[in-house]
Amino acid sequence: MAGATSLRRGRRPFGTLALLAALLAALVGPWLASTATAGVLPEDRADVLYHRYDGGGVVVDGPSVLVRKKVGDKVSVVANYFLDMVSSASIDVLSTASPFKDERKQMSLGVDYLRGKTTYSAGYIDGDESDYLAKTAYFSISQDMFGDLTTVSIGFRRGMNDVYRNVKDPVSGAKSRDPSFHQDMDSRAWSASLTQVLTRDLLGVLSYELVTDEGYLNNPYRQIRYADATNPRGYSYAPEVYPRTKTSNSASGRLKYSLPWWRAAVDGTYRFYSDTWGVRAQTVQLGYTQPAFGRWIFDARYRYYTQDAADFYRDLFPRRNTLNFQGRDKELATYTGHTFGIGASYEFKVDRMPWLEKGTVNLRYDYMMVSYDDFRDVTAGGRAGSEPLFDLDANVIQFFVSAWF
Numbered sequence: 001m002a003g004a005t006s007l008r009r010g011r012r013p014f015g016t017l018a019l020l021a022a023l024l025a026a027l028v029g030p031w032l033a034s035t036a037t038a039g040v041l042p043e044d045r046a047d048v049l050y051h052r053y054d055g056g057g058v059v060v061d062g063p064s065v066l067v068r069k070k071v072g073d074k075v076s077v078v079a080n081y082f083l084d085m086v087s088s089a090s091i092d093v094l095s096t097a098s099p100f101k102d103e104r105k106q107m108s109l110g111v112d113y114l115r116g117k118t119t120y121s122a123g124y125i126d127g128d129e130s131d132y133l134a135k136t137a138y139f140s141i142s143q144d145m146f147g148d149l150t151t152v153s154i155g156f157r158r159g160m161n162d163v164y165r166n167v168k169d170p171v172s173g174a175k176s177r178d179p180s181f182h183q184d185m186d187s188r189a190w191s192a193s194l195t196q197v198l199t200r201d202l203l204g205v206l207s208y209e210l211v212t213d214e215g216y217l218n219n220p221y222r223q224i225r226y227a228d229a230t231n232p233r234g235y236s237y238a239p240e241v242y243p244r245t246k247t248s249n250s251a252s253g254r255l256k257y258s259l260p261w262w263r264a265a266v267d268g269t270y271r272f273y274s275d276t277w278g279v280r281a282q283t284v285q286l287g288y289t290q291p292a293f294g295r296w297i298f299d300a301r302y303r304y305y306t307q308d309a310a311d312f313y314r315d316l317f318p319r320r321n322t323l324n325f326q327g328r329d330k331e332l333a334t335y336t337g338h339t340f341g342i343g344a345s346y347e348f349k350v351d352r353m354p355w356l357e358k359g360t361v362n363l364r365y366d367y368m369m370v371s372y373d374d375f376r377d378v379t380a381g382g383r384a385g386s387e388p389l390f391d392l393d394a395n396v397i398q399f400f401v402s403a404w405f
């Protein structure tokens with residue numbers, strides 16, 4: 001668009017950042033998914049959620065509604081609507097652009113079909129942002145065996161995404177898509193898991209996932225910086241250049257142990273991730289759940305995450321064309337994260353609503369700390385390459401009401 005300027009430099013304020021994405025998946029994912037266990041259809045249920053993320057100059061909040069209903073004895077249907085309101089003045093935005101606001105919508109529809117001890121699941125997810133359209137289809141099979149002590153699951157999903165770039169008219173300030181920019185990104189994922197009842201009080205889960213991405217994998221707004229003696233600040237900016245393919249592997253193991261004398265449970269998870277870009281990551285998570293006072297359930301959790309940088313990542317390149325591929329996305333940097341979380345759930349019944357079996361009111365809070373080893377805060381000033389290392393603190397709140405009917 002002639003005369004237009006780039007509106008922002010970060011399509012997703014916390015998008016694929018492994019730590020933040022994994023946290024939101026851990027918080028919201030199980031609530032949204034509610035997928036069927038092999039041999040048993042999920043219960044009829046409705047949920048209304050409000051979530052808020054606030055950290056690093058980024059605020060993301062919005063509602064979500066999920067409804068699941070059985071159709072006969074063999075079919076269950078689930079529908080979900082998810083809305084994010086994004087306000088970003090992150091370090092990426094402040095260093096090369098101006099703060100922005102955006103909206104993200106996601107709608108999904110899924111179905112589970114039960115046949116004996118086997119559950120077939122399929123669904124479709126549609127995501128819509130001003131500069132990004134995502135369409136995902138998925139299918140999975142779960143099978144109970146050995147007296148229902150073992151469950152084996154396999155799954156496949158296919159994502160078809162359209163990447164755009166927003167620009168702002170310098171006169172009117174109106175935001176619109178750049179008609180000269182449109183890229184595709186496709187994703188395929190294969191997964192397998194084994195759930196095993198090990199003892200009366202111990203449950204184990206092993207999971208593996210292979211993901212292949214192809215197409216436009218970088219961010220149309222983000223830039224690298226390189227040393228430039230002709231620039232008074234000591235560096236200049238240039239567009240990032242990423243490979244057009246990536247393959248990642250992740251494997252995880254989880255143990256959950258019941259403490260019958262306390263009516264409590266403890267669980268631990270370890271996950272390893274690697275990809276063809278050179279990123280290696282490890283996650284350790286510990287949790288404790290304690291029922292109390294008849295209707296209350298309290299839980300606490302801790303999560304540790306560490307990641308090595310991608311092969312083509314640098315905070316400051318020595319010159320503009322140092323490598324064939326070049327990136328400065330902090331999500332590809334070396335960093336460590338700690339997350340501390342607590343939650344409470346209260347169960348209730350309403351006698352005047354005989355159709356309502358039960359309901360719960362739930363509140364979750366997480367505090368995150370992220371420290372980067374090789375990503376510097378250029379907004380703090382200083383000699384190029386010697387600026388303070390960037391740290392991020394964030395608060396995540398999730399409040400939702402669930403009703404079984």
